[in-house]
Amino acid sequence: MKIVIAPDSFKGSVTAMEAALSIEKGIKNVFPHAETKLVPVADGGEGxxxxxxxxxxxxxxxxxxxxxxxxxxxxxxxxxxxxxxxxxxxxxxxxxxxxxxxxxxxxxxxxxxxxxxxxxxxxxxxxxxxxxxxxxxxxxxxxxxxxxxxxxxxxxxxxxxxxxxxxxxxxxxxxxxxxxxxxxxxxxxxxxxxxxxxxxxxxxxxxxxxxxxxxxxxxxxxxxxxxxxxxxxxxxxxxxxxxxxxxxxxxxxxxxxxxxxxxxxxxxVDVVLHYSRLVEHLEGADLVITGEGQVDFQTAYGKTPLGVAQAAKKHSIPTIILAGTVGNGIETLYQYGVIAVFSIINRPMDLENAMQVAGQLLETSAEQVCRTYFYQKKNDGKSCRRTDGKLFFPGRFPLF
Missing domain, CATH: 3.90.1510.10 (Glycerate kinase, domain 2)
Structure with missing residues (x-):
């Protein structure tokens, strides 16, 4: 199993690399032997x-x-x-x-x-x-x-x-x-x-x-x-x-x-993706996880998650977005290869508190996303098989 982790920064709380590391920890909590590729990205703004x-x-x-x-x-x-x-x-x-x-x-x-x-x-x-x-x-x-x-x-x-x-x-x-x-x-x-x-x-x-x-x-x-x-x-x-x-x-x-x-x-975002060589890292990936602080209708106008999803879709790889807050208009993103958008907020909290624990929230959310996503893939009978009693996840999933 290979998962590409390509988030932007969560402004005011974690850098793009810190976000990627937290997401990786969440994935490893579920699949300690999964191959993860960290590709922190940005859209031309701060960071x-x-x-x-x-x-x-x-x-x-x-x-x-x-x-x-x-x-x-x-x-x-x-x-x-x-x-x-x-x-x-x-x-x-x-x-x-x-x-x-x-x-x-x-x-x-x-x-x-x-x-x-x-x-x-x-x-x-x-x-x-x-x-x-x-x-x-x-x-x-x-x-x-x-x-x-x-x-x-x-x-x-x-x-x-x-x-x-x-x-x-x-x-x-x-x-x-x-x-x-x-x-x-x-x-x-x-x-x-x-x-x-x-x-x-x-x-x-x-x-x-x-x-x-x-x-x-x-x-x-x-x-x-x-x-x-x-x-x-x-x-x-x-x-x-x-x-x-x-x-x-x-x-x-x-x-x-x-x-x-x-x-x-x-x-x-295209400039950043070029220099970060995202396309090369997508080879053989089963899933892409990206994200940033806020995702809404504006995300479709060239923000980081959109650029990442578009690149992944060209290789028939699904993308999941993790966001601090999820606003209106996210359904537009589904036509670009995004299969789901999740808020990382898991309990009532104010903005200051959420920013302080953003890394922990990203880790928890990434873990839950992987548990849900790959459980579904296991049970659809198409994306895994048992080898010596262990689950094995081949290739990329034909979602598009």
């Missing part, structure tokens, strides 16, 4: 760098950078096991979790620190990049990142504009004379599942601004500022970001990459 560095036996490089509100923060970039690819997680330098809820202000938050990470990696000789751009605190269209890399963003008086989405109201001209030339010698793979345009009701400000601390009035201001920014970018480059799919990712930094960088955007 992506850790996941890819771990999956490829890479390393992390510490860098002190400018945080989202201008204060120094300790960040990292990762170097993958090939020693050529640099992984940068935007949330590490410009992330929402770096500031308290009361401090969140996308009018002031900057992506400057993300640009500093890129510059440091360029200084170290790297020219192949993976950028995970989820979890940002910013709505500055990537302007801060560009400033950190030498681009001059000037107002009508010829002065450099300040930081944050609010400062974009003053941008009048872009000068690229001093923009980091090594950017053009590099390639940037952008890991993002966001297809929103830069502006409008489905744009960066309206859709993602409120979770970053924007009031209704601020959302309107931020959107107007991004219109101005997009107009100036179009004048300088000929690239129209206004309604470009993906340009609204991470407060508009997705648009900055498309306008100024040699870049390709791919769904975050």
């Amino acid at each position: 992506t760098m850790e996941t890819l560095v771990s999956a490829t036996n890479g390393r992390k490089v510490p860098v002190t950078v400018t945080g989202p509100l201008g204060k120094p923060v300790e960040a990292f970039f990762g170097v993958l096991g090939d020693k050529e690819t640099c992984i940068i997680e935007m949330a590490c330098a410009s992330g929402l979790d770096l500031i308290s809820p009361s401090e969140r202000n996308p009018l002031a938050a900057t992506t400057f620190g993300t640009g500093e990470l890129i510059k440091k990696a360029l200084d170290e000789g790297y020219r192949k990049f993976v950028l995970a751009i989820g979890g940002s605190a910013t709505n500055d269209g990537g302007a801060g990142m560009l400033q950190a890399l030498g681009m001059q963003l000037l107002d009508k008086s010829g002065n450099e504009i300040g930081f944050g989405g609010g400062a974009l109201s003053h941008v009048h001209e872009i000068r690229m004379d001093h923009f980091e030339k090594r950017v053009s010698e590099s390639h940037f793979l952008i890991a993002s599942d966001v297809e929103n345009p830069l502006i409008g009701e489905n744009g960066a400000s309206h859709v993602f601004g409120p979770q970053k601390g924007a009031t209704d009035e601020m959302v309107k201001m931020l959107d107007q500022n991004l219109v101005r920014w997009a107009n100036v970018v179009e004048q300088a480059t000929g690239v129209r970001l206004h309604d470009m799919p993906g340009a609204g990712a991470a407060g508009g930094i997705g648009g900055a990459f498309q306008a100024f960088f040699p870049s390709t955007i791919k769904r975050g």
Whole structure:
């Protein structure tokens, strides 16, 4: 019997690897000799760098950078096991979790620190990049990142504009004379599942601004500022970001990459699954167990469990999802190879308590899932036979 364990992190409680280890313990409680393959994954947001560095036996490089509100923060970039690819997680330098809820202000938050990470990696000789751009605190269209890399963003008086989405109201001209030339010698793979345009009701400000601390009035201001920014970018480059799919990712930094960088955007979970070699690990598997903190209708829009299930379905392997909370709309997932979704909560408890014991809950849930699933397979007369009085589980099960 072979079970592939491929969860995302359970935000605020356990990392993807910790979740995988807990699930493995639950499986081993039932089948101590089962073959288990741990493939912790992510979807391009927080934890992506850790996941890819771990999956490829890479390393992390510490860098002190400018945080989202201008204060120094300790960040990292990762170097993958090939020693050529640099992984940068935007949330590490410009992330929402770096500031308290009361401090969140996308009018002031900057992506400057993300640009500093890129510059440091360029200084170290790297020219192949993976950028995970989820979890940002910013709505500055990537302007801060560009400033950190030498681009001059000037107002009508010829002065450099300040930081944050609010400062974009003053941008009048872009000068690229001093923009980091090594950017053009590099390639940037952008890991993002966001297809929103830069502006409008489905744009960066309206859709993602409120979770970053924007009031209704601020959302309107931020959107107007991004219109101005997009107009100036179009004048300088000929690239129209206004309604470009993906340009609204991470407060508009997705648009900055498309306008100024040699870049390709791919769904975050697909990037992670490629580098973690999930498809190779699926060979000969009987079951896949994945999961994350919350599973609901949004999961079908490119979240980790969906990507894992889609990959498994191509190999006719069923997927079971374990979640901290299960919301509405999960039935959509069944068409993608998911056969069941289970909440790991096994008794009344508040969120704080659940987060503290998430590992234990995952272990218990994985054990119960395996007992139920493989008992059914035993009794359907198709998926096991007795050899010397012992149960034996052959091959994968023909469920699709």
